[in-house]
Amino acid sequence: MKNNNENQEQKGVTGWIDKRLPIFTFMNHNLRDYPTPKNLNYFWNFGSLAGITLVIMIITGILLAMQYTANTDLAFESVERIMRDVNNGWLLRYIHMNGASMFFIIVFIHIFRGLYYGSYKYPREILWMLGVVILLLMMATAFMGYVLPWGQMSFWGATVITNLFSAFPIIGDYIVTFLWGGFSVDNPTLSRFFVLHYLLPFAIVGVVALHLVALHQFGSNNPTGVDVKSENDTIPFHPYYTVKDYFGLGVFLIVFAGLVFFAPNFLGHPDNYIPANPLQTPAHIVPEWYFLPFYAILRAVPDKLLGVLLMFAAVLVLFFLPWLDKHKVRSANFRPFYKQFYWLFAIDCIILGWVGAMPAEGIYVLIARIATAYYFSFFLIIMPLLSKFEKVSDHLPSSISSAVLSKKFDNSTKESYVK
């Protein structure tokens, strides 16, 4: 099927089908010949890893749903039955549980990759924004999924987070009652969360499809941030990036399997093995680790409403990135100032995650406030200012090939673009 032409019927069954439904031509274009920059580093593996993790989550999720019961009296017990009585049920559940964490690790790295190499800039603005939509959907899905086993953290996490909406004036209480389907987190809440937790991943699949359409319109960005100029700059996706993605997948699965088989509860909270009890509040209510930076922002603000708004703003601000950072150069490799602030921002996010797990008192509040201030300053002040004042570097290569070649012959530099 190398030189497939719409009018020419190829031999065999695939040829017959392809003439009428050009699905093989489509696959050929997008997974095989698809010209890809030749200098992508391993950070470009995380997109395909995210896609694979999404599939793993959907498959294990559907199999779990066949055994799970969304009823407050039975949910906890039904999960224990899966763990004990269903064949390989423990494996399914541990994969799904740790898969969620892996999914977030991957997508966070994927996003930080985009942030570093300026992948959100022209002409990939919509691609980036679809990514943010995926992130929001993932967060909603993970939050509701965590409620399903109906342990102490499930219940109290759901209570705390849904209660946040009560901060809105006038309509707040109405929204909360509406979310709960009653006057507290109870059976109606659990059953709607289950329905939505089943539904949203398929919405994610849809947005991922759009994400890929947008990606393939202009192709991948690359570590230099310089546009593809000629065929010299690219290589076909297959076999180069398929094999690289397979290798990345292998490494990923080793880490993933290590967690699932040897430390399946490492990232979880022990309290979630205590059945939900509305009459007994746990000593510390902490969300899953991937929400901690946002939780820290929420608690950094003394005013509840402002805290809630800032927490949402922390994600929503990502939508505006293409217009906050208008600097001509994409890659931080050629923006020494941006690069410094970028790493500071990465560290800032880790600090936020760390204080999110600490009690909201004393020095922690102060740290959370400073970290929150930097989080927003990075986007709203530093980025626009740097767009104006950071000079375009003289080292900016004229093309991907020239960058790759100059690196090849420059033995004095340790960093290299191509592995």
Add this chain to the structure above:
Amino acid sequence: MLNKLSIKIVLLFLFLGVNNSHSASEKMELIEQNWPFNGVFGRFDKSSLQRGYLVYKEVCASCHGLKHVSYRDLTGIGLTKDEIKSIAGEYILMDGPNDEGEMFEREAKPSDKFVNPYENDNQARLANNGAYPPDLSLMVKARAGGADYLFSLLNGYKDFPEDFEASDGMYYNEYYPGKQIAMPSPIMDDIVEYNDGTDATHVQIARDVTSFLAWTAEPELEERKSLGVKTLFFLILLTIMLLGVKRKVWKDVN
């Protein structure tokens, strides 16, 4: 520099997970034990599990249930089907209604879950001074520190310090959050008699019953770890091969 830093970021994120599960403050340092079920090749010590089951049955079972475990699961600690049948037969549970519409009592079968010591939570509270003896099936997974916590708790009973404001019917335990617990020290030397000749010391009993409860919390542990070793072995080989293929394919790019 970029790659190294990113790896650090990932590690730190992972670290946050640990941090968040052990975030409770001002706790005593737990007594750490070298459990045979720890580690990559961890396995349960079957004879310890059987002794631990005896302790549970003769001591803890008067107050604590084990509702997620079935009698038939006891094959996992090395009991035979016949032994399990006779164990189950010692317990009476309410079943029904029968054809006449009556509830009736019957002996438990291997397929039944462990029969609870109390009919309901309120009865359990009434019998224990208002405190609720929690189900022990998942206890080891439900506490930070797991088996070490349980072992420490069972060894942590002391007299109240003089300046401590003790409440009525409470006991001093260094490892319990708040330091006073409604459960009296459940074990002492020779509270059970082991029939395999092991000395039934306080520490030995605590160790055995903790092992048993680690098993009730994670009966899949041995299967999980042995499957894990095989899976990792396979994945590492596969990944090394893929790296070889990748290198070969990429050899003459540029």
